[in-house]
Amino acid sequence: MSMSLLLRDVGYGICYNAERIAKVVLFRCSMCGQCILRSTGFVCPMRCPKQMRNGPCGGPTGGMCEVYRDRKCIWVRIYKRNRFFGQLPKTERRMTPLDWELWESAAWLNVVTKKITLSGESRRTKEEFQD
Amino acid sequence: MAGYLSKLEALLKTRQFVVCAELEPPQSANAEAIYRKMKYYRGVVDAINVTDSASAVVRMSSLAVSTMLVREGLEPVLQMTCRDRNRIALQGDILGAAGLGVRNVLCLTGDHQTLGDHPSAKGVFDLDACNFLRMVRRMRDDKRFFSGGEIKTEPRLFIGAGANPFAEPFEWRVRHLAKKIDAGAEFVQTQCIFDLERFDKYMEQIRAEGIHERVFIIAGISPAKSARPLEYMKEHVSGLMIPDALIARMKQAHDPQAEGIAVALEIIAHVRQTPGIRGVHLMPLKWASVIPTIVKEAGLLPRPVVDVTAHPVANA
Ligand code: SF4
Numbered sequence: 001m002s003m004s005l006l007l008r009d010v011g012y013g014i015c016y017n018a019e020r021i022a023k024v025v026l027f028r029c030s031m032c033g034q035c036i037l038r039s040t041g042f043v044c045p046m047r048c049p050k051q052m053r054n055g056p057c058g059g060p061t062g063g064m065c066e067v068y069r070d071r072k073c074i075w076v077r078i079y080k081r082n083r084f085f086g087q088l089p090k091t092e093r094r095m096t097p098l099d100w101e102l103w104e105s106a107a108w109l110n111v112v113t114k115k116i117t118l119s120g121e122s123r124r125t126k127e128e129f130q131d
Numbered sequence: 132m133a134g135y136l137s138k139l140e141a142l143l144k145t146r147q148f149v150v151c152a153e154l155e156p157p158q159s160a161n162a163e164a165i166y167r168k169m170k171y172y173r174g175v176v177d178a179i180n181v182t183d184s185a186s187a188v189v190r191m192s193s194l195a196v197s198t199m200l201v202r203e204g205l206e207p208v209l210q211m212t213c214r215d216r217n218r219i220a221l222q223g224d225i226l227g228a229a230g231l232g233v234r235n236v237l238c239l240t241g242d243h244q245t246l247g248d249h250p251s252a253k254g255v256f257d258l259d260a261c262n263f264l265r266m267v268r269r270m271r272d273d274k275r276f277f278s279g280g281e282i283k284t285e286p287r288l289f290i291g292a293g294a295n296p297f298a299e300p301f302e303w304r305v306r307h308l309a310k311k312i313d314a315g316a317e318f319v320q321t322q323c324i325f326d327l328e329r330f331d332k333y334m335e336q337i338r339a340e341g342i343h344e345r346v347f348i349i350a351g352i353s354p355a356k357s358a359r360p361l362e363y364m365k366e367h368v369s370g371l372m373i374p375d376a377l378i379a380r381m382k383q384a385h386d387p388q389a390e391g392i393a394v395a396l397e398i399i400a401h402v403r404q405t406p407g408i409r410g411v412h413l414m415p416l417k418w419a420s421v422i423p424t425i426v427k428e429a430g431l432l433p434r435p436v437v438d439v440t441a442h443p444v445a446n447a
Contacts, residue, residue: 049243050254054261055307057240058295058322059369066369067243079300088303094310097218097262097277128279129265 016106033102033110036120039090041081048074053095096121096131136289137234138206139178141437143318143347148403149410150431151208151320151349152176152422154200156191165191165199171422173205177434178235180208180320180412186368187214187247194228201232208291209233212241217257218266218277225267229286234439237291237320238263261314264292268315292316294348296333297326298370305336312346319346320412323353325361326372327401334405343407350402353414354395354425357387360416391418392425399429 023029023044027037030046036053037044045053049067056075059066065073082088099122102110110116117123125131135141142149152172157164172179179200183193197207209228211221228236240260244252258266267290269275274285292311296304308319324330330350337343355361358381365373377394384390395413402408411429415421426432 049245050240050256050259052240052256052259054259055303055310056298056300057260057370058293058298059243060299061369061371063299067245073299076299079303088306091303092306092310094261094265094314097258097266100257129262129277130269130273130275130279131265 012106012109015109019106019108031104031106032098033105033107034099034116034120034122035107036095039087039093039095039119040078041085041087043074043078043081045074045078051098053098055091094131096126096129098122099125135437135439136287137178138437138439139208139235139318140289141439142177142435143409145437147435148431149178149349150176150413150426150434151178151180151410152413152419153180153182153415154196154419155182155185156193156196158188158190160191162191162199165196166203168419169200169203169205171419173203174434175423175426175432176413177410178206178208180210180237180414183210183212183239183241184215184247185210185242187242187244187249187252189248194224194231194233197228197233198231206235207233208235208237210237210239211263212239213256213258213260213263214241214244214254217255221258221263222266222270222276225270225286225288226282229288233288235289235291236267237293238267238316239293260292261310264290264311264315289317290315291318291320293322294319295322295370296324296330297322297372301329301332302336304333305340305342308337308346309340309342312342316346318349320349321351322370323351323414324398324402325353325377326374327398329372330402331405334407338407347409348407349410349412350398350405350408351412351414352395352398352402353416354418354421355381355391355416356418356421357391358382364416388421392421392428395425396428399425 027044028047029044032046050057056073060073060076063072063076065071082091181193181196184190193210197209200207238260244254266277271285274282294308358378361373361378364371381387381390399411413422
């Protein structure tokens with residue numbers, strides 16, 4: 001492996017892990033590589049057992065998740081957060097489908113390398129899906 | 132005149148009050164059981180929803196059962212969930228369904244696998260219902276696969292979504308439905324209605340936002356044989372609102388079956404009076420044989436006849 005490639009890999013590793021440490025600790029991030037925390041009131045929607053990115057399923061009862069009944073539904077939390085901060089319109093726009101190829105990659109770098117938009121959606125999927 | 136995609140679409144667009152009912156495929160390879168059940172639906176309902184391993188319990192595939200219905204001259208609404216299939220499999224099944232003569236599809240996210248009989252299964256959830264709807268709509272209207280690739284013969288399906296007025300966050304449910312309509316839904320079927328107060332509030336909000344003018348809303352009704360299934364659902368099924376008064380009423384009844392029918396008829400009468408509701412969708416709790424009685428008692432017989440088969444679209 002050439003020196004520059006090695007440096008690139010090490011650099012990537014540093015970025016990836018820095019993001020990972022910060023976001024996993026703060027937001028219980030899943031490293032989906034296409035971060036939409038900004039429009040979900042900094043509650044990570046990938047913690048939803050169905051990984052819903054476009055609002056709740058039909059399941060939440062008493063505010064609790066249909067799968068983990070001792071946990072609050074992620075989307076009830078997102079809703080409350082966004083309502084509190086007057087950001088509800090952000091949840092009304094449909095997010096483009098996930099690009100699973102970006103899974104476990106560094107979203108911050110993906111923004112810089114233009115793999116995802118500032119809003120956190122995969123540019124490739126947006127193009128394919130014409131979103 | 133533009134052709135109709137399905138009988139269900141034709142009835143809704145000609146302002147008829149529609150009747151749908153759910154058919155649960157068997158937990159075995161016994162096709163005989165399905166043919167036997169058909170008599171409860173034929174001439175009684177306009178379209179038959181075929182569930183896709185609902186509650187994550189394995190059943191005969193909804194596409195297979197829908198095909199049997201098509202062959203018998205009945206009209207299925209093929210239910211499809213994102214739980215078991217990724218975007219590749221979903222698109223393949225959409226093409227197959229259209230090829231086999233299915234004309235309606237209901238796009239759902241699906242119940243989580245841990246709630247069913249195979250809790251150790253891997254859930255797929257590649258797409259959510261919103262994006263699933265958009266994908267199917269694009270396949271039909273733009274003749275494009277998810278990837279953008281061209282589809283030569285597009286799947287001509289009437290596209291539906293689910294809506295739940297009874298799950299939280301309540302205030303947001305209407306906006307969430309609007310998102311599904313923007314994504315591609317042309318009709319919606321609601322979760323079963325027991326709590327009329329909550330239902331009325333939801334419909335008020337629907338009308339205030341003009342949503343009923345953008346989509347056909349079909350109200351879900353679940354007739355129960357006794358208090359037992361209601362109690363079970365209240366305990367184990369999420370996203371439902373079953374008033375205690377209703378359970379008490381069923382418990383006190385001398386003839387619980389007759390009471391169950393009476394309750395269903397009351398709810399049907401209520402939703403028919405509700406502006407913005409364009410039909411009912413019966414989801415009997417292990418009680419398919421009650422369908423003809425309810426439709427008849429509700430004064431919804433005979434069902435209007437539409438000849439969609441005479442249409443060039445359906446013949447294609
Ligand atoms: S209840 Fe909420 S957190 Fe649980 S699966 Fe549904 S949307 Fe996700």
